[in-house]
């Protein structure tokens with residue numbers, strides 16, 4: 001297994017738990033990336049439950065969202081309360097801690113080996129089949145199956161010559177963390193909500209982080225130069241409702257951590273597999289951050305993969321393994337296609353509001369009656385983004 005993000009760490013745990021030998025190679029020295037997505041939808045929480053990881057362990061900071069709120073040109077457009085008809089509320093989960101728990105649990109299984117801080121450099125081939133990987137220091141690791149869970153820039157995908165069809169990238173995201181006493185005022189104002197603000201300076205979303213403080217993602221046109229740091233909080237405040245604007249204007253520079261610029265990359269591999277090799281998670285389908293889908297889809301990939309791989313890997317026959325990986329890809333593709341299509345529709349609507357000042361002004365002026373109608377429509381469009389395309393089960 002290559003990559004200990006949500007896809008690789010959860011699949012490694014599931015396979016190791018069923019008694020299979022698993023080597024997991026992770027390039028990073030630890031799970032503490034500065035900015036990781038935190039939103040887990042009911043679909044991802046259900047996948048964790050099927051893995052036996054719910055309720056979340058105490059060591060994993062998490063907080064359920066209370067509502068989704070939308071503001072246009074400083075005016076409240078609508079707010080929809082969680083859990084919106086789903087069995088559980090969307091929950092903000094500290095991804096680094098979740099990954100550490102998955103790896104710790106995998107580490108308790110006898111056949112599991114973690115190669116942390118070691119990057120994969122090459123794939124090993126024999127007679128047209130992938131037979132393992134070579135690490136950056138030259139160490140070869142043989143395997144009856146290589147699973148590339150190495151994220152959106154996947155080296156395994158490139159070396160396995162599995163083509164990624166890249167969708168046009170609608171935006172870059174600048175991620176900030178607001179922390180310290182000044183940010184606590186904003187946490188209080190948020191009251192557990194995920195808030196989206198659209199106005200003259202573009203659009204940004206902010207929510208209380210599971211680790212304390214606030215995460216703020218600001219959408220920029222791809223490649224656009226960001227405004228200078230001294231203008232950030234004034235630009236945010238200019239589009240914000242009055243109480244939030246006051247808090248943003250008094251935010252000291254020292255309270256703003258970041259930003260990290262993340263070009264949003266969205267794409268889908270038509271083929272996820274070739275003999276001896278399978279791609280999962282962002283390696284097979286890089287996801288947009290919109291409506292928090294990528295971790296959820298990665299966990300659901302892992303669950304389906306484990307169900308098909310456990311018998312095939314236990315059997316050890318390469319024909320059975322290759323049949324299993326083809327089944328996994330065909331089972332997961334429809335959900336990924338649909339979710340990416342729904343994210344694309346959300347992105348188009350957001351882009352329209354960002355660019356059309358007249359439309360924004362009209363909606364803001366008529367928010368009292370247009371807001372409830374838009375809320376109904378938005379809510380109806382969220383069902384599959386929240387719950388996925390149906391129930392998926394793990395190994396029975």
Ligand SMILES: Cc1cc2nc3c(=O)[nH]c(=O)nc-3n(C[C@H](O)[C@H](O)[C@H](O)COP(=O)(O)OP(=O)(O)OC[C@H]3O[C@@H](n4cnc5c(N)ncnc54)[C@H](O)[C@@H]3O)c2cc1C
Pocket residue numbers: 002003004005006007008025026027028036037038039040118119120121149150151152154155173175262264280281282283286287288289291292293294295296297298
């Ligand atoms: C700004 C932003 C915000 C997001 N917010 C959310 C959110 O709130 N909710 C949500 O569900 N999704 C969110 N996402 C998407 C989500 O982060 C990804 O879809 C998800 O992390 C994919 O998981 P993964 O396991 O496939 O890959 P990754 O999480 O990318 O993990 C890949 C791992 O592979 C390792 N690796 C890479 N190359 C090698 C190599 N050669 N050798 C060994 N290891 C290697 C990396 O170090 C990494 O640990 C967001 C994405 C972005 C860009």
